[in-house]
Amino acid sequence: MKKPQYLILVCNSYRVAGDAQGACNKKGATTMLQYIAEEASDRGLDVAVTTTACLNVCSQGPVMVIQPNNYWYGGVSSEEVIDEILDALEEGECCEKYSIAD
Ligand code: FES
Numbered sequence: 001m002k003k004p005q006y007l008i009l010v011c012n013s014y015r016v017a018g019d020a021q022g023a024c025n026k027k028g029a030t031t032m033l034q035y036i037a038e039e040a041s042d043r044g045l046d047v048a049v050t051t052t053a054c055l056n057v058c059s060q061g062p063v064m065v066i067q068p069n070n071y072w073y074g075g076v077s078s079e080e081v082i083d084e085i086l087d088a089l090e091e092g093e094c095c096e097k098y099s100i101a102d
């Protein structure tokens with residue numbers, strides 16, 4: 001199996017028990033999944049996109065993490081934001097504007 005170059009994780013607020021009720025899910029994080037996958041593919045980026053449980057930075061959601069770079073982004077709430085983040089990723093850089101972690 002060939003591993004993807006990047007793994008993009010989108011918080012979907014899963015909880016150990018009960019329904020997803022966290023901030024990212026309520027702010028529509030998962031509606032971004034298809035756009036992220038399609039836009040990354042259009043750019044020739046080798047990515048896998050998946051969802052996660054709550055990443056404990058709820059107030060900054062919707063939250064998206066790109067590994068193995070360990071880029072953590074908040075406020076990922078529109079296609080325009082995703083475009084800016086993927087623009088930076090194409091350059092191998094962190095998009096500081098939406099970065100929520102050092
Ligand atoms: S619900 Fe996304 S970080 Fe907590």
